Amino acid sequence: MAATPTVQPxxxxxxxxxxxxxxxxxxxxxxxxPIRSTTEANLxxxxxxxxxxxxxxxxxxxxxxxxxxxxESWEIQDGAKTFIFHLRKxxxxxxxxxxLTADDVKWNWERIKDPKNGSAGxxxxxxxxxxxVDPQTLKVxxxxxxxxxxxxxxxxxxxxxxSPTAYQANSDKWSTHPIxxxxxxxxxxxxxxxxxxxxxxxxxxxxxxxxxxxFRMKVDDRTALLAVAKGELDAFYVSDPDVAIEASKNTDPNxxxxxxxxxxxxxxxxxxxxxxxxxxxxxxxxxxxxxxSQAIARDLFGGLADVINSYLPPWMxxxxxxxxxxxxxxxxxxxxLQQANVPADWQPSxxxxxxxxxxxxxxxxxxxxxxxIGVKVQNxxxxxxxxxxxxxxxxYDMYGTYISRVDPDQLTARFWRSNGSGNRSGYTxxxxxxxxxxxxxxxxxxxxxxGQLQQKLSQDSPAAFIVxxxxxxxxxxxxxxxxxxxxxxxxxxxxxxxxxx
Numbered sequence: 001m002a003a004t005p006t007v008q009p010x011x012x013x014x015x016x017x018x019x020x021x022x023x024x025x026x027x028x029x030x031x032x033x034p035i036r037s038t039t040e041a042n043l044x045x046x047x048x049x050x051x052x053x054x055x056x057x058x059x060x061x062x063x064x065x066x067x068x069x070x071x072e073s074w075e076i077q078d079g080a081k082t083f084i085f086h087l088r089k090x091x092x093x094x095x096x097x098x099x100l101t102a103d104d105v106k107w108n109w110e111r112i113k114d115p116k117n118g119s120a121g122x123x124x125x126x127x128x129x130x131x132x133v134d135p136q137t138l139k140v141x142x143x144x145x146x147x148x149x150x151x152x153x154x155x156x157x158x159x160x161x162x163s164p165t166a167y168q169a170n171s172d173k174w175s176t177h178p179i180x181x182x183x184x185x186x187x188x189x190x191x192x193x194x195x196x197x198x199x200x201x202x203x204x205x206x207x208x209x210x211x212x213x214x215f216r217m218k219v220d221d222r223t224a225l226l227a228v229a230k231g232e233l234d235a236f237y238v239s240d241p242d243v244a245i246e247a248s249k250n251t252d253p254n255x256x257x258x259x260x261x262x263x264x265x266x267x268x269x270x271x272x273x274x275x276x277x278x279x280x281x282x283x284x285x286x287x288x289x290x291x292x293s294q295a296i297a298r299d300l301f302g303g304l305a306d307v308i309n310s311y312l313p314p315w316m317x318x319x320x321x322x323x324x325x326x327x328x329x330x331x332x333x334x335x336x337l338q339q340a341n342v343p344a345d346w347q348p349s350x351x352x353x354x355x356x357x358x359x360x361x362x363x364x365x366x367x368x369x370x371x372x373i374g375v376k377v378q379n380x381x382x383x384x385x386x387x388x389x390x391x392x393x394x395x396y397d398m399y400g401t402y403i404s405r406v407d408p409d410q411l412t413a414r415f416w417r418s419n420g421s422g423n424r425s426g427y428t429x430x431x432x433x434x435x436x437x438x439x440x441x442x443x444x445x446x447x448x449x450x451g452q453l454q455q456k457l458s459q460d461s462p463a464a465f466i467v468x469x470x471x472x473x474x475x476x477x478x479x480x481x482x483x484x485x486x487x488x489x490x491x492x493x494x495x496x497x498x499x500x501x
Contacts, residue, residue, distance in 0.1 A: 013498070013499030013500030013501060014499070014500045014501055015500070016500070017500030017501045018211045018212060018500060018501060019209065019210040019211045019212070019497065019498050019499070019500050019501075020210070020211065020212045020213075020214055020498065020501060021210045021212065021213050021214070021234050021235070021479075021496060021498050022214045022216065022232070022233050022234045022235075023044060023213060023214070023215050023216070023233070023234065023235045023236070023491065024215075024216050024219040024224045024227065024228075024233045024235070024236035025040075025041045025044065025215055025216065025217045025218070025219060026040065026041065026218070026219060026220070026221070026237070026239060027039060027040060027041030027042075027217065027218065028041055028192055028217050028218055029041045029042050029044075029045050029195055029215060029217055030042070030175055030191075031175065032045070032046060032049070032174055032175050032176075032178040033162070033167075033174050033175075033178075034046050034050060034157055034158055034159070034160035034162065035111055035112050035117060035119040035121065035158050036117075036118065036119060040237070040239075041217065043157060044215065044491055045195055045197060045213075045215055046157075046160055046178075047157075047160070047182075047491075047493070048182055048183060048184040048197055048213060048493050049094075049160075049178050049180045049182045049184060049185065049186070049197065050160035050161055050162060050178075050180035050181070050182045051069045051070045051091070051100075051160070051161055051180065051181050051182050052069045052070065052154065052155050052159055052160055052161065053069060053070045053071040053074075053085055053087075053105060053154050053155075053159065053161070054066050054067065054068060054069055054071055054074070054150055054154050054155045055067055055068075055069035055155055056151075056155050056406060066150055066151055066155050069155075070087055070088060070091060070100060070105065070161055070181070071085040071086060071087055071088070072086055072087070072088045073085075073086045074086065074150070076147075076150075078145075079145050079441045080142075080145040080146055080147040080149070080441040081141060081142050081143070081144070081145050081146070082139065082140070082141050082142075083139070083140045083141075083149055083150070083154075084133070084137065084138070084139050084140075085102075085105070085137065085138045085139075085140070086136060086137055087100065087101070087102060087105065087136045087137065087138070088100075088136075088204065089136060090204050091181045091204045092181065092202045092204065093163045093165075093166065093179055093180070093181055094163075094179045094180060094181070094185040094186070094200060094202075095163070095166055095179050096202075097163060097165050097166060097179070098165070100161065100181050101135045101136070102132045102133070102134065102135055102136060102137055102138045103132055103135070103164075104161065104163070104164050105138055105161060106130050106131075106132050106138060107164045108159070108160075108161050108162060108164070109125065109128075109130050109140075109159065110130060112124075112125055112158050112159065113125040113126075113128065113130075119158055120158070121153070121156065121157075121158030121159070123414065123421065124152055124153040124156070124158075124410075125153065127142055127143055127144070128140055128141065128142055129141045129142075144438070144439045145438075145439040145440070145441045146438065146439070147438075147439075147440065147441045147443075147446065148407055148408070148409035148410075148438070151406065151407035151409070152407040152409040152410045155406075156406070156407075156410070160180070161180065161181065162178065162179065162180050163179040163180060163181075166179035167179075176189060181203075181204065182200065182203075183199065183200055183203045183205070183207065183208045183493055183494065184197035184198065184199060184200055184208070184213060184493065185197065185198060185199075185200045186198075187212070192217060192218065193216075193217060193218075194214060194215060194216050194217060195214075195215040195217065196212060196213070196214050196215070197212065197213045197215075198211065198212050199211050199212070205494075206494065208493055208494060208496075209481070209495070209496065209497040210493075210496060210497060210498060213493070216233065219233070219236065220240075221236075221238050221239060221240035221243035221244075222240070222243050224236035224238070224243075224474065225238075225243055225246070225247055225250075225255070225474060228254070228255050228474045228475070228476050229252050229254050229255050229476075230254075231254065231476055231478065233474075233476065234475065234476045234478065234479050234498060235473065235474065235475055235476070235479065235482065235491060236473075236474045237471060237472065237473055237474075238472040238473075238474060239356075239357060239358065239472075240357050241300060241301050241302070241304070241305075241357070241358060241361060241469075244301075244302070244304055244472045245301070245302035245304060247472065247474055248302065248304060248472075253477060254476060254477050255474060255475070255476065255477070256474070256475040256476075256477060256479075257472065257473075257474060258472070258473040258474075258475065258482075259304065259470050259471070259472055259473075264306065264313035264314065264315060264468035264469065264470050264471075265313070265402040265403060265404040265468060265469050265470075266308055266310075266311060266312070266313050266402060266403065266411075266465060266467075266468045267358065267359070267362050267400065267401070267402040267465075267466045267467050267468070267469065268311060268400070268401065268402070268403065268415075268463050268464070268465055268466075269350075269362075269363070269366060269398055269399070269400040269463055269464040269465075269466060270398065270399045270400075270424040270425040270462065270463045271284045271287070271397070271398055271425055271461070271462060271463060271464070272394060272396055272397050272398065272399070272424070272425060272426060273425050273426045273427060273462055274394060274426040275394075275397055277340060277341075277342050277343075277346065278348075278397060280340045281460060281461060282336045282337075282339055282340040283336070283337065283340050283342055284460075284461040284462070284464075285326070285336055285461050286332075286333040286334075286335075286336035286337045286340070286342075286373070287333070287370065287375070287464060288326035288461055288464045289326050289327075289328070289329045289330070289332045289333040289336070290328075290330050290333035290369050290370055290372065290373045290375075291326070291328065291366055291369050291370075291464060291466060292328040292369060293307045293308075293328070293466050293467055294307055294328065295328075295365075296362060296365050296466060296467055297467045300361055300362070300365060301467065301469065304469070304470060304472065305467040305468060305469045305470065306467060306468045306470075307466075307467055308465045308466065308467060308468045309321060309323050309324075309325050309326070309458060309465055310323055310454045310457075310458070310465055311411060311415070311416070311454065311457060311463070311465055312408055312411060312450070312454065313468045314468065316406075316407075316408050316411075317407070317408055317443075317447065317450075318408045318446065318447045318449075318450030318451065318454075319408075319450075319454075320450070320451040320454050320455075322451065322455070323454050323455050323457075323458035323459075324455070324458040324459050325458075326464075330369075330372055330373050333373045334373050334374065337373065337374070337375070342375075344374065346375065347375075347376050347377070347378060348375065348377055348378070348397035348398060349377070349378045349380065349395075349396050349397050349398070350363055350366070350367065350377050350378065350379045350380065350396065350397065350398040350399075350400060351380050351381075351382055351387060351390050351391075351396045351398070351399055351400070352379075352380075352381050352382070352387075352399070352400040352401060353381070353382065353384065353387050353401055354381045354382055354383050354384075354387075355383070355384060356401065356402070358402060358469055359381070359400055359401050359402065360381045362400060362466060362467070363379055363381070363398075363400045364379060366400070366464075366466070367379040377398070391424065394426070399424045402469060403415070408450055409437075409438065412434055412437060412438075412450075412453070413434050413438060416430055416434060416453070416457065416462075417430070417431055417434045417435075418431050425462035425463055426462075427457075427460070427462035429456065429460050429462075430453055430456055430457065430460075433449065433452060433453050433456065434453065436449055437449045437450060437453065478498055478499055479496060479497075479498055480496070480497040480498070481495035481496045481497050482495070482496050
């Protein structure tokens with residue numbers, strides 16, 4: 001059990017007025033069904049609407065912790081093959097239709113499992129058996145140990161709990177009629193513009209201090225910085241590196257800039273090993289030696305990103321820095337390319353997502369470094385539909401993106417096992433080790449195995465690990481109780497306070 005967070009002060013304000021927390025979102029929050037979307041725009045409102053069985057919370061200096069939510073306690077048995085959850089009583093749905101039961105939780109989790117529902121979280125539930133023991137108790141069993149089940153699955157975005165009765169009655173209207181048991185409930189929305197949630201008067205836990213959350217959608221970063229300074233917005237997550245650098249140096253007393261060590265997202269550049277000459281480890285290592293990650297972190301991110309040598313960010317369980325390192329050495333890169341007899345006219349293709357400014361920025365820098373060693377890259381920043389098409393067809397030599405996850409299991413089998421849905425390199429060299437990690441119940445042994453995997457991936461170099469970018473949170477000075485940026489735009493709905501107006 002995590003330590004109890006420090007009690008937060010309350011904000012002053014107009015007696016009898018409403019406390020309205022105004023949050024800017026870079027995207028359009030249109031999907032309120034958690035099994036279908038955990039995008040950066042959809043996650044903040046859905047996390048205010050719904051509960052998990054267990055929830056990640058962020059309280060410095062403890063960092064990210066898994067705490068009870070709908071489940072007030074749980075037991076892990078049979079060497080992490082069996083998980084028993086004991087649910088709270090009295091968790092009423094927003095519409096007054098009843099209370100959350102074990103049957104409801106089972107229905108939610110089975111929805112994620114069912115491949116017909118198209119949830120990206122389905123693989124994490126593979127091989128599970130979900131059994132209702134009594135109205136307040138569930139049992140989840142696996143054939144093999146799955147020690148990461150709580151963090152990688154139960155407390156992850158897809159596993160937010162919605163009302164089965166309400167969904168079955170209004171599934172086609174769910175984006176404007178979402179029903180859960182969370183601290184806030186639906187109030188109103190203007191499509192593409194704003195979304196308002198109001199405090200749940202029947203919330204089972206300690207009620208939030210704020211009365212409303214108003215989400216303003218499709219706000220660009222520079223506009224948000226000005227809006228926070230003027231008091232038009234209270235909170236906004238920055239993704240544009242230039243705006244983040246500017247905000248970090250900002251001297252306006254109305255703006256607080258917060259960086260979280262627990263929000264780092266590794267930028268990974270996969271090498272498609274199915275295509276020669278990238279099937280030769282010397283070529284892959286040469287390309288890594290040619291990248292000056294220190295300069296990228298310093299010059300492109302103003303020191304707000306950290307150089308990494310692993311697929312895991314430094315804050316995550318199992319991380320090690322004891323791996324083969326690729327310090328910038330263009331001469332060594334040229335030597336390795338020559339040894340591998342790489343054709344002088346080789347022009348590989350590199351793809352990244354246009355929607356992510358960080359991806360475009362890093363791949364442009366990398367392409368420039370590779371040009372210096374004689375490798376001319378076709379660098380394509382593509383819209384989502386095209387990037388999916390190219391990815392599905394393995395139509396690329398390099399694929400660059402950054403990935404936000406909170407448990408190392410989520411970054412491992414899916415991206416590095418030979419049959420992983422996100423294995424963009426075609427790497428096949430670590431299946432046995434990955435399977436060992438997933439079934440190892442002892443934390444110290446599992447951490448050691450994660451270290452071995454990071455060492456092997458660094459040596460085999462199916463990808464280049466370049467920098468870890470961080471979450472950057474802008475807050476207006478009137479906000480009280482927000483302790484720091486969490487993971488993937490998670491905001492603190494429980495302690496945050498603003499003056500009444």
